[in-house]
Amino acid sequence: MSQTDTSVATDAAIAYLREHDTEHLAQLDEFLRIESISADPGRIDEVRRAGQWIVDELTRLGIERATLHETSAHPIVTGEWMKAGDDAPTVLIYCHYDVQPADPLDEWIRPPFEPRHENDRVYARGSGDDKGQLFMHLKAVEAWMATANRLPVNLRFFFEGDEEVGSEPVEAFIEEHADLLRADVCVVSDGDTFDDDGTPAIGYGLRGIAYWEVRVHGPRQDVHSGQYGGGVDNPANVLVRMLASLTAADGRVTVPGFYDRVRDLTDEAHAAYAALPFDEGAWADETGVPGPMEGERGHSLLERLSARPTFDINGIWGGYTGDGAKTIIPAWAAAKISTRLVPDQDYREIETSMQAHLASIAPPTVRVEVRVIHGGAPAITPLDHPGIGPASRALEAGFGKPPLFQRSGGSVPVVAALDAHLGLKTLMIGFANPTGNFHAPNEWMSLRNIRDGVVSLVHLWAELGAMRASDLRAGEPAPRR
Ligand code: BES
Ligand code: MN
Ligand code: MN
Numbered sequence: 001m002s003q004t005d006t007s008v009a010t011d012a013a014i015a016y017l018r019e020h021d022t023e024h025l026a027q028l029d030e031f032l033r034i035e036s037i038s039a040d041p042g043r044i045d046e047v048r049r050a051g052q053w054i055v056d057e058l059t060r061l062g063i064e065r066a067t068l069h070e071t072s073a074h075p076i077v078t079g080e081w082m083k084a085g086d087d088a089p090t091v092l093i094y095c096h097y098d099v100q101p102a103d104p105l106d107e108w109i110r111p112p113f114e115p116r117h118e119n120d121r122v123y124a125r126g127s128g129d130d131k132g133q134l135f136m137h138l139k140a141v142e143a144w145m146a147t148a149n150r151l152p153v154n155l156r157f158f159f160e161g162d163e164e165v166g167s168e169p170v171e172a173f174i175e176e177h178a179d180l181l182r183a184d185v186c187v188v189s190d191g192d193t194f195d196d197d198g199t200p201a202i203g204y205g206l207r208g209i210a211y212w213e214v215r216v217h218g219p220r221q222d223v224h225s226g227q228y229g230g231g232v233d234n235p236a237n238v239l240v241r242m243l244a245s246l247t248a249a250d251g252r253v254t255v256p257g258f259y260d261r262v263r264d265l266t267d268e269a270h271a272a273y274a275a276l277p278f279d280e281g282a283w284a285d286e287t288g289v290p291g292p293m294e295g296e297r298g299h300s301l302l303e304r305l306s307a308r309p310t311f312d313i314n315g316i317w318g319g320y321t322g323d324g325a326k327t328i329i330p331a332w333a334a335a336k337i338s339t340r341l342v343p344d345q346d347y348r349e350i351e352t353s354m355q356a357h358l359a360s361i362a363p364p365t366v367r368v369e370v371r372v373i374h375g376g377a378p379a380i381t382p383l384d385h386p387g388i389g390p391a392s393r394a395l396e397a398g399f400g401k402p403p404l405f406q407r408s409g410g411s412v413p414v415v416a417a418l419d420a421h422l423g424l425k426t427l428m429i430g431f432a433n434p435t436g437n438f439h440a441p442n443e444w445m446s447l448r449n450i451r452d453g454v455v456s457l458v459h460l461w462a463e464l465g466a467m468r469a470s471d472l473r474a475g476e477p478a479p480r481r
Helices: 003-019 021-032 041-060 131-148 170-176 235-244 267-275 280-287 347-361 388-399 414-422 447-465 469-473
Strands: 064-069 076-081 090-096 116-118 121-123 154-160 185-188 201-206 208-217 310-318 332-341 367-376 404-407 426-428 444-446
Touching (some): 003 131, 021 041, 021 131, 021 447, 041 064, 041 076, 041 131, 041 154, 090 131, 090 414, 121 447, 131 154, 170 414, 185 414, 201 388, 201 426, 235 310, 235 332, 332 347, 388 447, 444 447
Parallel strands (some): 090 154, 185 426, 201 404
Antiparallel strands (some): 208 332, 310 332
């Protein structure tokens, strides 16, 4: 296709989106009403229904081999359209269709699975993370197929139903089905734009994660704290003492060897962070904290939020938590704990060193059990990847401003897995709103980001379609940061 033809076709696809806007938003609501909570064993069928909904949509759009694959957990969806020609690039699109649990339910203004449109936003669980973004990809494909009956690039689709619970089945799936996933570049839409004023972003990093459950066991059963206090070591006291010792006041993790593989920021990387417009006061207000924590010296808040590792207690329980007082030494206490990791930390190494460290600091008066829940590798993508230019132009065309480059603090385990198994590099192009209540009550996404984002994707396929596959794959530049 000539350049003029492509630009005429792009305009037609965008006009199609404008004409079908109302209808598309209603269809998004239909998708968001499916309660695809991957963590909830009672919703297994709902997760499957969301996967099947996507398969049916892909098929309707003319995507071939749209398939719901069984896995050890929830299904994985794949499909492809490979008719753009041998020379044309092949792009793998990844998003996830599972969502986080919706509790605390009474903090939602409207029920989480009854989408509410208000203030130019759609509120629903999964609106931003990540069903809304997955849906945007379906609409960009639809716009091309409905107006040109073709796409400018070959597309493959990889949609997961376990992202929010650790992506357990994806490694095996990537190994077994490499032929369904092979591509010149991957596009992941599971992050956010730079701000809520329509400044788009290209992500160049994600943190990894390691997650455990710790249980401290004491007496055979709860005992009277007057009768036994002073003689029986209290498992809850021991647990909080142990966990408190895992971080220093500045947040640095005390587990031996924890920082050994952390790649320090280069001067260039510090400068890139410093150049980003970021208001710490506004960030604190928005978050509802009196101010940011002290944090590691030599790193700005923005750096600490994405380029440095962290330790957190995600939940802690045990003993008496009912009304009034009950004087006991509990038989046990437990916590869910996790660390966010950065390149080149290895989550398997960290899993082991945390277990060994906790065992080494446990007093002999209790029994400590540490169980790994899940892990995922950090990722960083080179900023001189040949897909960055086309992606920047596409985002500027859609949002009316050029993108900023940001590293995200969250984790998407598939990104590192695709690189490790298939050598596949990822362009992280997220469309959700940074304050859009991911994992929280009243999750939302702005309609503006949905519209401008879909238009960006229509442009992205045109931009990449103007390249040859070999140019997009070209060079494996050494990571710069
Ligand atoms: N979409 C998020 C990750 C994310 C958040 C990326 C914000 C960029 C900006 C993803 O769905 C997520 O929540 N991942 C989990 C992974 C975990 C369960 C292994 C996370 O980060 O906690
Ligand atoms: Mn997500
Ligand atoms: Mn999430």
